[in-house]
Amino acid sequence: MARGKTERGVFTRRVLLLGGAETLIFGALVGRLYDLQVIEHPHYRKQARDNAIMQQPIAPERGLITDRNGVLLAGNRQHWRALFLMTKAPDAQATIARVVNLITLSPDEQARIAAILAGKPRYMPVVLKNDLDWREMARLEVHAATLPGVIIDRGFSRLYPLGPDTAHVVGYVVRPDAVKVQADPILALPGMRVGGSGIELAHNAALQGEPGVVETEVDARGSVVRVLDRDRSRPGETVSLTLDAILQRAAVAGLRGRVGAVVLLDARNGAVLAMASAPSFDPSWFDQGVPDAVWSRWMNNSERPLTNRATQGLFAPGSSFKPTVALAALRCGAITAETRFFCPGHLKIGNRMFYCWLRSGHGWMDAVSALQQSCDVFYYHVAMRTGIDRMAEMGARLSLTGAPKLDFPDLAAGFLPSHEWARRHRITWTEGDTAVEGIGQGYTLFTPLDLATMIARIATGRAIAPHLVRAIGDKIIKRPASKTLGLDGPHLATVRQGLDEVVNTPLGTSWAARLRLPGIRMAGKTGTAQVINENAAMEAANYNDARLPWKYRPNALFVGYAPVDVPRFAVAVVIEHGTLLEPVKVARDVFTVALGQDLRADQFTQRS
Incomplete structure (x- = not known):
């Protein structure tokens, strides 16, 4: 129990x-x-959702660039593209091999993709191919089940409607390099581009925009089943330039077949209306990558088509600098409007003979007639009386020295020597050096943009400053009115009279290429500048420039403004190794188009 x-x-x-x-x-x-x-439901719900839902950031559409009238200078063309997300493919190499069998990939594209696959896995999609045609899209869609991580998406290519005509000023876009991507991972997005030159580079931040997100459903293999949602990206802002497409094309037409540059300013406010450089290039190549053959052709071209001569080309100004010398001399009292020097065709300074372009001599010259006929001997005398430092001071006042404050990248700085500069560089400065600077030779170098600003300031007597951007988005950029240069009216009147007679009197060096519009005149100054060092024997023999090989012939320049009495436009033209009247004719033709537009738009008139 x-x-x-x-x-x-x-x-x-x-x-x-x-x-x-x-x-x-x-x-x-x-x-x-x-x-x-x-x-822990929210955590595991998110994991489950992540296994079925893929969030993919998408690049924004780049902002537009237009001229002052809304003409498109840089835009976007929509296309379809194949993307690949490496993290969604168990065997990336096998997936790419299948893609290669379905669509055509160039050797360059295959090499680029192979380089990406050889690196670390990427969480950003990789572009397999842009510009898919309908047949390629259909093949990828039919075989989607065997292509994990492959996505068909919309993309954009940069479009430049005027092509080479605006390439130097508008610029181009390029793929961001590793340094930029490391600083801003968003730049790794497929289709992201950054400005490489011109306005594209200067205003890249405004043009770039902000990325969005597209949400897609994927199956167990990582293949996209459908698009669930799209958080749209914010497109970049439109950048409106002061450029006028019609005037730009007129400037380009004037340079056709020549090497050189044209800069046309609104003389009233400094707006850049045309900026052309020749030869040029097709900027659309840079969007997808310049082929080796094209790049080699550019690099081996002695005429340097990628160089923007308007803002980067430094040229000796020759006689186009004489108006600045005249103003410096009048301002410091070295001469008056009535001062005369005799030109026998040469002037001995020290133990060297300096020659005038007219070896027979011009006779007695004053400030106006010396500009009209471009007498070198007169300006040898004037330069020595004035001195290099006062010429440099006037050059700075007319915005010839230093880089201009323009909303544009890679601006070359104009240069005028001084005694202090010569001392720093251990150069023994002589009167002969000063005399040579007086006719725009020697060490003096300016860009066409510098020269256009100079002549605009002389034409108006105001501190005109060039600018290229009119508005960003809806915001018009307001600029202060130009201040006076503080130059005496009679001094400016003397120089302007000389510039008027250069073009509009039979003895003037530009008479044969004068403006042919009824009742409207242009004024200006020609210039030729040697590109080789002439020795005493060559000068004494009065050698013929035209018989030299093309690359050794002088550059030809012209600076001018129109109309004479009420200046509206200012221009600088440089033709490398050109003849005296070539740049004058280009300026005349550009003025003819500009004044024709102005007459129609504003009913502009002027006394003859």
Whole structure:
């Protein structure tokens, strides 16, 4: 009896222990299920969603660039492209191999993709191919189940409607390099481009925009099933330039077949209306990468088509610098409007003979007639009386020295020497050096943009400063009115009279290429500048420039403004190794188009 009670007691305890253990285990399971289904539900829901949903950032559409009238200078062309997300493909190499069998990839594209696959896995999609045609899209869609991570998406290519005509000023876009991507990972997005030159570079921040996100559903293989949602990106802002497409084309037409540059300014406020450089290039090549053959052709071209001569080309100004010298001399009292020097065709300074371009001589010259006929001997005298430092001061006043404050990249700085500069460089400065600077030779170098600004300031007497951007987005950029240069009216009147007679009198060096519009005149100054060092024997022999090889012939320049009485436009033209009247004719033709537009738009008139 006692034994039976004992056994029942042991059984009861075992049952209780077993029941307690089961209760504990069940309680733990319930607790864990509660944790999973209630407390940790958001976490696991997100993981499950991430396994089925893929969020892919998308590049914004780049902003537009237009001229002052809304003409498109840089835009975007929509296309379809194949992207590849490496993290969604168990075997990236096998997937790419299947893609290569379905669509045509150039050797360059295959090499680029192979280089990407050889690196670390990328979480940003990789562009397999841009500009898919319908047949290629259909093949990829049909085989989507065997192409995990491959996505067909919309992209954009940069479009330049005027092509080479605006390449130097508008610029181009390029793929961001590794340094830029490291600083801003958003730049790794497929289709992202950054400005490489011109306005594209100067205003890249405004043009770039902000990325968006597209949400897609993927299956177990990583293949896209459908697009669920799209958070649209914010396109870049439109940058409106002061450029006028019609005037730009007129400037380009004037340079056709020549090497040189044209800069046309609104003389009233400094707005750049045309900026052309020749030869030029097709900027659309840079968007997808310049082929080796094209790049080699550019690099081996001695005429340097990628160089913007308007803002980067530094040229000796020759006689186009003489108006600045005249103003410096009048301002410091070295001469008056009535001062005369005799030109026998040469002038001996020290032990060297300096020649005038007219070896027979001009006779007696004053400030006006010396500009009209571009007498070198007169300006040798004037330069020595004035001194290099006063000429440099006037050059700075007319914005010839230093880089201009223009909203544009890679601006070359104009240069005028001074005694202090010569001392720093251990140059023994002589009167002969000063005389040569007086006719725009020697160390003096300016860009066509510098020269256009100079002549605009002389034409108006105001501190005209060039600018290229009219508005960004809806914001018109307001610029302060130009201040006066502080130059005496009679001094400016003397120089302007000389510039008028250069073009509009039979003895003037530009008479044969004068403006032919009724009642409207242009004024200006020609210039020729040697590109080789002439020795005394060559000068004494009065050698013929035209018989030299083309690359050794002088550059030809012209600076001018129109109309004479109420200046509206200012221009600088440089033709490398050109003849005297070539740049004058280019300026005349550009003025003819500009004044024709102005007459129609503003009913502009002027006394003859």
